[in-house]
Amino acid sequence: MSVQATAIKPGSARKSPPPKPYHHGDLRREILCAARTLLEENNIASLSLRAVAKKVGVSHTAPYRHFKDKESLLAGVAAIGFAEIGSQIARAVEMHPGDPAAQLQEAGQRYVQLVMDNPQCVQLMFGGILPCDDTYPDLRAAGDLAFERLKMIIEEGQSSAVFKQDDVELLAMTAWSCIHGLSVLFIHGSLDIAASTTLEIHTFTKAVTATLLNGIGTG
Amino acid sequence: MSVQATAIKPGSARKSPPPKPYHHGDLRREILCAARTLLEENNIASLSLRAVAKKVGVSHTAPYRHFKDKESLLAGVAAIGFAEIGSQIARAVEMHPGDPAAQLQEAGQRYVQLVMDNPQCVQLMFGGILPCDDTYPDLRAAGDLAFERLKMIIEEGQSSAVFKQDDVELLAMTAWSCIHGLSVLFIHGSLDIAASTTLEIHTFTKAVTATLLNGIGTG
């Protein structure tokens, strides 16, 4: 039943069976994955490095071979989160070529869904636990990329005169604020909406996005 | 040099010098205050109950007389935060009587300022560490009150036909999302704005609020 079926590539059997360093193929990825899971299962305050190590089946000091410290591991998880936001925006763009208003609408829906699915990760990404500066370049880069994708939607909208000719950063920031704020208030349960269905959340998001589009639109 | 100057109130010296229960007048408030300070000095992950107790000058188990556990103490701090949001909104209303658009603008500015001044507390309030349900009634009540104040602005705007006749909760939620999201992105340092002056932040906030007002305004 082992996955280690060790299919021997003919002709390559000369030197060594694949390195298999001690226990794991790539412990780094496994640690990140386990951390992500444990993070969402509880909350950020109660995520422990030792628990992550145990889940992976490795001694509690092993993660230190791959991450400088706990914060560095958290930064890795957060970077994955930003990468996913970037991917979702890219997908939204693909779905509605030539229609920036629809792209923004779609991206908003996907953003909210992502936050609802990974609330604790979002908390980690935006919560002020991780430093904002360039301590973790990968984290910074992933965040910047997501924001660039959003700005491209805005720029396309300005080119086709659907969005007003304002500062791009300003409009992008406005859009992100609106959707991000909405998502955060959702997971916080500020309204009784927390208990409501996904459908209602989508309806709500659509309404908010409409208002946003109304605000940044031309005329 | 002791503060314990013990000025004896003439005529009241009969029974007892003021109760002075062991050490502190009201340890509960002192603990909340110390927790708030320590929270902002570091971050939420590294706030420890023992450090709070030490700062107050009391044994590390003393807080358990006033709070069921650490989470309960955090809930107390968060409730103070929500109360302050409510106060700021109320002040914004007072400043611009009869002008709901200006009230919303003013409340937005004050909200952003409050978040900038207490980023870690905001993280605590909205971060998903505290449960959303009715575990902490005071916390819930403080949050609800702040939201009610915001809704009153919206309703006044609808009465005087400056805001469109949409669902009140929807418009209020849209406004809060927009401002809250902006604040969070500010403290996250998503843009290079993090390093910029308070003035620029105010300008930015004004622009976003204008877009918001444009979105929720009448025709």
Added chain:
DNA sequence: ACCTGAACACCGTTCAAGT
């Protein structure tokens, strides 16, 4: 009633040691 000190199980991190 209010506070203390010892005790317990847990945590992050370091380091010498093993393969």
Added chain:
DNA sequence: ACCTGAACACCGTTCAAGT
């Protein structure tokens, strides 16, 4: 190179005991 186990200082929480 990669992983382990012992060790350290810290943490949240409980509990018998003190005033």
